Amino acid sequence: MESSNTVQIELDNQSLHFSCAHFTVFSAKSRERLHGHNFTVRARAWSSVGNNGLAFDYNELKTALRTICQRLDEYTLIPLYSPYLDIKEQGEYFSVSHNQQTMLLLQSDTLLLPVSNITLEELNGFIIEQLQSRSLFERLSIERFELSVSSGPGQRVKRELRVQP
Numbered sequence: 001m002e003s004s005n006t007v008q009i010e011l012d013n014q015s016l017h018f019s020c021a022h023f024t025v026f027s028a029k030s031r032e033r034l035h036g037h038n039f040t041v042r043a044r045a046w047s048s049v050g051n052n053g054l055a056f057d058y059n060e061l062k063t064a065l066r067t068i069c070q071r072l073d074e075y076t077l078i079p080l081y082s083p084y085l086d087i088k089e090q091g092e093y094f095s096v097s098h099n100q101q102t103m104l105l106l107q108s109d110t111l112l113l114p115v116s117n118i119t120l121e122e123l124n125g126f127i128i129e130q131l132q133s134r135s136l137f138e139r140l141s142i143e144r145f146e147l148s149v150s151s152g153p154g155q156r157v158k159r160e161l162r163v164q165p
């Protein structure tokens with residue numbers, strides 16, 4: 001029986017993590033308190049093995065993921081597109097208001113991400129968009145891709161992408 005020429009390359013190195021503070025906003029009147037996680041990222045990529053016995057150099061994918069994680073690491077993450085937050089610049093701070101409460105966060109320690117909530121779902125989508133912006137899937141001839149983002153043991157969100165050949 002001939003085996004498939006398509007392999008699955010999985011990356012879940014310890015370096016694919018970022019430590020951030022956030023709060024999930026559930027509604028106009030409900031949110032979590034500000035807290036933190038050590039988020040971890042795991043990627044699976046399906047690709048065909050070429051005549052030289054290589055599917056693609058997974059260091060390119062690992063380096064891209066590591067760079068994205070490093071750029072998020074040690075920040076408070078705030079969703080720029082949340083319908084329930086009012087975000088303003090105030091001197092060296094961002095003032096972030098929700099349900100008549102306002103927190104002041106140092107801009108130097110805060111990232112406004114182009115997402116609607118700081119959830120595993122939205123972080124997953126953000127990281128995939130960062131990879132797509134590098135045309136990584138086309139450049140590495142990745143046919144199918146799965147990204148998993150976890151906020152701790154036992155809870156993760158996975159998203160699968162079928163990249164057009």
Ligand SMILES: Nc1nc2c(c(=O)[nH]1)N=C([C@H](O)[C@H](O)COP(=O)(O)OP(=O)(O)OP(=O)(O)O)CN2
Nearest residue numbers: 023024032035037118119120121151152153155157
């Ligand atoms: N669909 C989603 N639901 C929730 C998300 C999410 O990202 N997507 N996130 C949260 C909370 O931010 C997150 O779960 C808070 O962490 P929590 O589980 O409360 O605390 P720990 O990670 O320390 O886990 P414990 O089980 O409490 O030890 C909620 N919902």
